Amino acid sequence: MAESSEQRTQKYLDLGHSEAENHAKTQLELYEKHVKNTSAVTNVISSFFKTNLLGFAWHYLKSRFGPRHAYQAYPKNDDSGVYTLQSSIPSREEISIALLSDWASDTAESDSVGHLVARYAPDYTIHMGDVYFVGAPKEVEDNFTAPHASWYYGASGSLALSGNHEMYSNGNAFFQHLLPAMYVQQGEVRKTQQAGFFCLENEHWRIIGIDTGYTSVGRPFVEIISPPDCHLKKEQINWLRDIVRIGNPEDKRGIVILSHHPYISAFREEYEKPGKQIQELLGDSEREIIWFWGHDHRLVVYNKAKNGKGPMAYGRCLGHGGLPVEIKMPDGEADEQKILFYDRRVRKILKRHQLGYNGFVKLCIKGENLTAEYRDLEDTCVLEEQWLVDKSNGHLEWSINNIIPEIKMPRTDMPGIENSSGK
Numbered sequence: 419m420a421e422s423s424e425q426r427t428q429k430y431l432d433l434g435h436s437e438a439e440n441h442a443k444t445q446l447e448l449y450e451k452h453v454k455n456t457s458a459v460t461n462v463i464s465s466f467f468k469t470n471l472l473g474f475a476w477h478y479l480k481s482r483f484g485p486r487h488a489y490q491a492y493p494k495n496d497d498s499g500v501y502t503l504q505s506s507i508p509s510r511e512e513i514s515i516a517l518l519s520d521w522a523s524d525t526a527e528s529d530s531v532g533h534l535v536a537r538y539a540p541d542y543t544i545h546m547g548d549v550y551f552v553g554a555p556k557e558v559e560d561n562f563t564a565p566h567a568s569w570y571y572g573a574s575g576s577l578a579l580s581g582n583h584e585m586y587s588n589g590n591a592f593f594q595h596l597l598p599a600m601y602v603q604q605g606e607v608r609k610t611q612q613a614g615f616f617c618l619e620n621e622h623w624r625i626i627g628i629d630t631g632y633t634s635v636g637r638p639f640v641e642i643i644s645p646p647d648c649h650l651k652k653e654q655i656n657w658l659r660d661i662v663r664i665g666n667p668e669d670k671r672g673i674v675i676l677s678h679h680p681y682i683s684a685f686r687e688e689y690e691k692p693g694k695q696i697q698e699l700l701g702d703s704e705r706e707i708i709w710f711w712g713h714d715h716r717l718v719v720y721n722k723a724k725n726g727k728g729p730m731a732y733g734r735c736l737g738h739g740g741l742p743v744e745i746k747m748p749d750g751e752a753d754e755q756k757i758l759f760y761d762r763r764v765r766k767i768l769k770r771h772q773l774g775y776n777g778f779v780k781l782c783i784k785g786e787n788l789t790a791e792y793r794d795l796e797d798t799c800v801l802e803e804q805w806l807v808d809k810s811n812g813h814l815e816w817s818i819n820n821i822i823p824e825i826k827m828p829r830t831d832m833p834g835i836e837n838s839s840g841k
């Protein structure tokens with residue numbers, strides 16, 4: 419019997435973050451596919467042991483004790499990893515970029531979001547990490563490369579960051595299957611993505627995707643003394659310093675960072691280290707940046723803030739791409755205070771879980787303006803916000819164009835923010 423969309427969604431409920439659990443779920447998927455294709459009970463039972471238990475044990479041990487895929491960095495094959503933003507329609511000034519995170523789950527919801535992205539036909543599409551369950555080749559295929567996959571490939575570019583789930587299988591399929599399918603268009607030349615980070619830029623803005631996934635999963639035993647901190651590896655630091663030249667004091671373009679892991683979170687772990695490394699490279703302690711991340715399966719707009727020794731950031735979590743969005747409030751008041759807006763609308767209830775809305779973010783760059791439209795899978799614009807960069811000093815001026823009242827927090831009381839219908 420074909421798996422219903424609800425059954426598939428249920429598999430993701432209460433999904434833990436351990437490698438063992440995610441490997442088990444991948445093996446369960448293989449087993450269920452096998453059951454679908456066989457009718458003999460004896461075959462099913464023997465196959466269970468073959469595809470499920472042994473497969474699980476093998477994948478798990480290989481992942482825990484096997485080597486990670488070699489790190490890939492620029493320059494590579496004459497590629498610097500820095501690309502000029504270009505519209506897919508030469509006469510159009512505006513450039514659009516769809517951001518999706520934690521999307522690759524092959525669910526009815528991820529399909530809906532993928533098809534909605536296609537309707538907007540953005541110039542670029544970026545997956546900000548986590549291919550479920552363990553970033554295995556079949557999972558990359560089902561979400562991105564098979565004829566039935568619902569990933570939309572932007573005409574100007576389609577790029578991917580790694581999350582922790584890709585690294586649960588040592589990043590092998592990320593580097594060997596996903597990156598070869600990703601690209602940027604430079605004039606007439608199509609360049610394949612060579613590493614798990616990149617920079618898209620024009621004269622006003624720089625969109626810098628950083629890799630926090632590779633260092634997000636620990637090694638056995640070592641992780642007890644030194645838990646993974648998502649730090650940027652030295653190859654990436656060198657690239658940011660010498661090729662991107664992120665710390666160039668003359669460069670006052672607006673900076674947007676994309677990462678899988680959260681710089682700030684009111685719900686689970688937040689990672690200070692990549693922010694500290696970026697601040698050290700920036701040098702200028704007054705410089706404000708915009709930072710989008712995923713990992714946490716919800717849509718949250720944080721108050722402008724610093725984490726530890728990191729930069730002052732407009733932080734946005736958009737991990738609501740395709741996994742069930744389980745609605746809950748932060749545990750304490752201190753965490754709640756971090757949040758400016760949070761989409762906690764309930765879309766449906768499944769097995770006593772309140773599930774919210776999946777969606778994506780559409781960025782539009784037009785001159786000094788950067789607009790972010792947060793669209794849910796029903797195409798409601800939940801929020802539209804905008805930044806204007808002053809290129810004389812790098813200052814960002816922020817404003818809200820559109821908001822639905824349900825995402826305001828109880829204490830949200832900001833002048834100039836009106837309620838609207840959101841369509």
Ligand SMILES: [Fe+2]
Nearest residue numbers: 548581582713
């Ligand atoms: Fe994640």
